[in-house]
Every structure is written in structure tokens, then in C-alpha cells.
Amino acid sequence: MQRVFETPSLDASCSQNNCPQWDSMGQLNLVVELETEFDINLEPEEIGDMRCFDDVVRIVKSKQQ
């Protein structure tokens, strides 16, 4: 996420509300990276639910099981 959003640091509080790079294009790039990195296929509904760091962790974990 840090790489996609090009920020020097990033913690668990990161969300669409407080990270200016996490816009619609950022979301798209994040999905591409997550799907490639974890070899998963995210559904549009899940993508829509990913609004903060914890959402991302939860959804990616659920896909890996």
C-alpha cells in the first residue's frame, strides 16, 4: 500500500478519508497490486468495501483461506 500510494510511511489508520492518494485511481492500482501479489481475485463488492487499512487486511485474509 505504501508503494502504491507513494507515501514515506503508512500505518493501520490509513483510510480513503485521510490518504489523498487513495482516490479511485489509487483504489484501482491497489487492487491490481493485491491481486498480483497474493494471487487472488477480488470481487467488485469486496473492492467497494475496502475503505481503510483494516478492511484491506480482513478481505485479503478471507480470500486466502
Place this chain on the structure above:
Amino acid sequence: MPYFVLRNNTVEPFFPKTYSFSGYEDLSLVPGGADLCVWFYQAPVCADTANAANQVRGYGEAFRYLLGVLPSVVPVVALTMVCTYSANPVVGNSELAQAVADYNAMLWRESANRTNLKVVDFAAFTSQYPANELMDWKFYFMGQMALNPKLAKDFGHWWTRQLDSIALKRKKCLVLDLDNTLWGGVLGEEGTDGIKIGGAYPGSAYLFFQQVLLSLQQSGVVLTVCSKNNEADVLACWQNNPNLMLRQEHFVATRINWDDKATNIRSLAAELNIGLDSMVFVDDNPSERELVRQILPEVTVPEFPQQPYQLPEFARKLVEAYFSVYAVTTEDMDKTAQYRANAQRAEAQRGYADYDSYLTSLDLQLTIEPANAHTVARVAQMTQKTNQFNLTTHRYTEADIANFILQGGHVWTLGVADRFGNSGITGCLMLTDNRIDSLLLSCRVLGKGIEKAFVRWVLAALKAEGMRTVQADYVATAKNQQAANFYESLGFMLENQQSDGQKHYLANLDIINLEIERYYHINTK
């Protein structure tokens, strides 16, 4: 503004972050100050074929509008349109396919009439992928992406290569092994008639490979041979095997011996007077490839296919990655003849008592003329490719040169011919505001004092027009050391020298010697 993309879909992930983008189908901002304008309209994704065809025709109109309002000095690169989706129930209804074909034909037609417009074939990229990889509908519906964002990296490589080929950047020389590379089998064991070339597989695959290499040679790539063989065997094979496509006359230089290949490649580079970084080495033997990679890291060494039937795909990638170029000039096409004539000149030189009488015997014809619409492409190409005798190494595109002239700059080209052959346009001098912006000569014509005669003639012409002084610069690079003291040798005054090797000169045209030796025959137009 740097590079600006006009588009109808989301394409940001495919281009470097420094690029700017229009809105979707938005022509309200004409990028008149852009260094490069990219036109990337993709085929509409639309279930209604008639509607889609209409949209395509509209995109064609939009493009022509842009060409009309964009200053003609802004370089434009347009991508062709590829129809990625169609749910057309009536197979015989070709309206959409026809509209896309017309659109692409229009792009090519326009590019033939404008030097600032280049068209790149997007199908060359998309044809490498199956439909379900090319497009991911999830990203289309969520982000209006008609191209799968997971192809961004591949697209990036492809795009960079397209821009390089437009800038006429490519490798100059291919160094080829013979046994199991240009033909199947080992000549020393199987003999002239035993090697596999032409006829049935695998000979047919090697013949195909030779055909691709021949077309590369005809486009101006210099072919050489580096092979561990008995030279007499190879020469006899080239003479006597009727199936070979590539023979001795296609190779500018050969190293057929038992020395190590790194040494041989180094000596080929020295003979042709080209850098190792402009050479590509093709050999089926992994240990030879590894040796060259280790000892000559500047030389490009691609992997070689395991099976002969993989040669066509290997050849395609070889051409695309290292040798594709947007257009070839007449100079390119004659390159083999020119390098050969150079070898003959070197031979002739040995028989003369002094250098002047040798130069006299050459019957040197220098043709100096202002750059024109036909030669601008060649001038741009020379600024891109000339490294050694290049005083400032300013790299220019065709549009840059056209703009330079439009802004009041002067560009002279130099053509060189002698009794051994015509080297075509091999030098240029660019001047703006009494300052020599660029001066360069191809290494193929160096060593005959031609550079001095060229500059003296131009300076004499400027003096005749009333110019009194000319300024000039030398900018040091890793490769242009041999030109470091050129202006001194002409009698220019060194004004100052910076720590990075940059030198600034002033020439008083009333004082310096502008006399040209009688053995240079100058033709002007």
C-alpha cells in the same frame, strides 16, 4: 507541458507518472506546448454495433480536428484502434469492423502527409494476448479501463520501444554465429551439403531465420559473423550451397577462426568503428553467450531458442526489441555497401606515398546544402545516433529540427562521395544566432579532413553574408573525446573552459583560415 495523452478511457496506469491526460473524449485543452502529444482512443465498448461504428467515425473526426488546431511543430504519436469486443449477432454486418479499418487507414494516410505525426500499430501489442487477458471486465465496469491494468508493465516496455523506434534509436550491428544458429548441424563435420538449410524441417526453420536477417540487413542493420570454424570451409559453403540466403556479400566483416569470441567481437567493433553497446550477439552455445556477457557486458546477448521451430518467434522479438525503427533512410539501406567501401578505401590507402596524394586519388565530392523536407529525417537521425564526432551531442527529433529552422536557425547537410561509393548525407551543422548549436559527422567519413573543409565552407558562406564572428561549444561526453580539440585546430579562440570539460569558443571570420584544399570538390545546391 511534457507528454500529453488524449484518450477516451482510463489509461493512466499504462504510461509513466510524468504524463498528463485529457478528460475522457475531451478536446477542450489543445496541448500546443506539449513535447509530445499521444492520441490513444480505443474502440468503443458498446453492444449496439451501429452505435459503436458511429462513435468510431466521430473519433476520426475528433482526430482530424486536433490535427487542424494543433501547432504543426508538436509531435503526435497516434495508436491504431483495435476492436476488442463485439457481440454482433449478424455476422455479415461488418459496419463496426469497417469503421475501425477506415479510422486506422485515415491515421496512416494523415501520417504520410505530416512529418510531426507518427502512427504505431496497437495491434502489434494486443495480438500477443488472448481476449480474456487483454480485457478484464471488472476493471472496465469499475474504472472504465478497456485494457487490463495487469498488462501495464508489458505495455510500458512496448511503448518505450515504440518511442525509441520513432526517435530512430536502435542497435547497429548483429554478430552471428554459424553452426546451429544460421543453419542446422556443424559445417566442419557434416560438410557443405550436409548442413541443414532450406528443404525439410529443421532446414526450413533456419531458412526462415535467414530471411528475417536478410530483411534486417536491407533495412540497414550491419551483419557480421563470429564463428569457430575453418574459414576456407565457410567460404566454400557460401559459394557452393545453393540453399543459403545469407552469403559472404551480406556480411560486412567476419571473424571465422578459433580465437575466443570476446576478442573477435572487440576487433569487429574496432574495424567497423562502432561501440560495443550498439552490438547484439546471437549464438546457440550458452557458454559462448556467457563468456561474452562476462567479458563484454556492453554487448547485448539474447537467449537463443532450444528448438529450431522457435526461431521465427525469436527473430520477431529480436527485431522488435533491438532493431525496429520507424522509417529507414536511403543511407540505412546502403549501409553494408558503405562499410564495405570503407574497407576498400583502407586497402587503397596503403599504396600511396603521402596522405594528400591518397586524398587526391579518392576524388572526394562534398555536397553541402541547406536541410530540406527530404533531409530533415536524416538530420534528426544523425543527431540521435552520432556519438564520436559530435561537438555538443544535442539529440533532436524531426519536429525539433523543423522547429529549429522555423525559429530562424540554419541547418546544412553534408553529403560525401568518392570513387569507391556514395556515403550519402553523413554530416550536419546547425547554427542559430551566430552560434554553432550542433556539428557532427558520421564516423564512416572521418579521417579525411572532410570535417574541416565542411566547416570552412559554411563559415566562408556566412562571412560572405556579412557575419564577422561565430561562437561554438564543445560539450564532453564519454564518447566524443576525439573532437575535443577540433575547434582549436580550425583556429577558433578558446574563450573559457568549465570544469566538466565544456569549452566555449569565438571565431573571428576575418582572421581564421577558410581556405579549402583543392582535393575536396565542393558541390552546392
